[in-house]
């Protein structure tokens with residue numbers, strides 16, 4: 001949904017921390033955050049300004065050079081994208097704008113990195129590393145008449161994101177809340193947009209917006225595990241058998257971790273492109289298209305889809321599927337469908353001559369064929385177009 005479909009309010013209050021250690025941890029987190037923002041700003045300035053572009057350019061470096069966890073690193077990129085965008089706006093009006101520098105002690109949190117507990121009048125914030133959380137108490141007015149309670153205790157207002165500020169030894173939190181505008185939700189969903197996702201062996205997932213999730217590292221890891229298992233099996237001892245079991249446990253955890261990251265990326269992509277839903281291929285037909293060695297991929301695809309469904313529900317997105325028939329053979333540009341269009345990773349249309357990455361072509365077809373086949377999500381929403389790298393396409 002676009003941002004103007006919501007009323008937005010900010011709840012501002014001071015915070016009390018539980019200990020000096022927690023305070024130090026938060027201060028350290030802010031320092032790393034500022035470093036992260038400045039790294040991204042240096043890389044992206046004069047290069048790009050969309051969230052996804054800044055992320056692709058800077059996130060890895062931020063993770064290498066700072067102690068920020070994955071989600072904080074993502075948020076620094078988004079912060080910088082916003083800052084660069086405002087610079088561009090300023091320049092349009094003839095004002096000067098130079099590369100954003102981040103120095104004031106404040107940082108942004110989202111629903112993954114900051115949780116609100118209204119009843120306890122408390123929040124928890126993710127600090128360095130993704131799992132160490134600091135608890136803080138909201139210093140709300142004594143009498144229950146403070147405006148803050150209107151949002152905190154409400155079912156209508158939902159918490160979205162927030163900024164933490166440190167000023168003169170005091171902590172303040174600005175909690176962002178939103179509620180849909182009453183008169184518009186029906187109209188807003190008339191031309192709902194979906195995100196198409198193609199699943200594959202070499203790229204775990206590719207979206208119709210051209211975001212690629214590579215499977216190289218995952219496949220390498222699995223091959224290594226397979227080799228080790230082979231060697232252990234030959235030895236045939238009791239201890240070898242136990243080692244195989246623990247190896248399999250570790251492998252499964254690693255694969256799940258990777259799949260969670262991919263699922264988060266798909267959700268991000270859908271939200272950034274204002275999609276109301278995500279479309280996959282039905283997995284039942286997919287097996288025929290997979291090489292023998294990739295039998296395990298079916299399990300991974302199912303898991304990935306489960307993770308996406310779980311996270312999508314939280315974000316209010318629907319997840320649906322369409323038949324995989326023709327998704328990889330059809331030219332997304334002209335519609336010509338033929339076996340010879342696809343050669344391994346490359347797609348070249350035998351009719352119009354357009355060539356493209358095969359999985360990207362397929363991702364667009366997943367969404368296009370979903371709409372052409374007349375699928376609609378259940379409930380009040382209706383969809384008519386799918387998201388591309390920039391803009392959206394409505395199948396005629």
Ligand SMILES: [Zn+2]
Nearest residue numbers: 331334349352
């Ligand atoms: Zn074509």
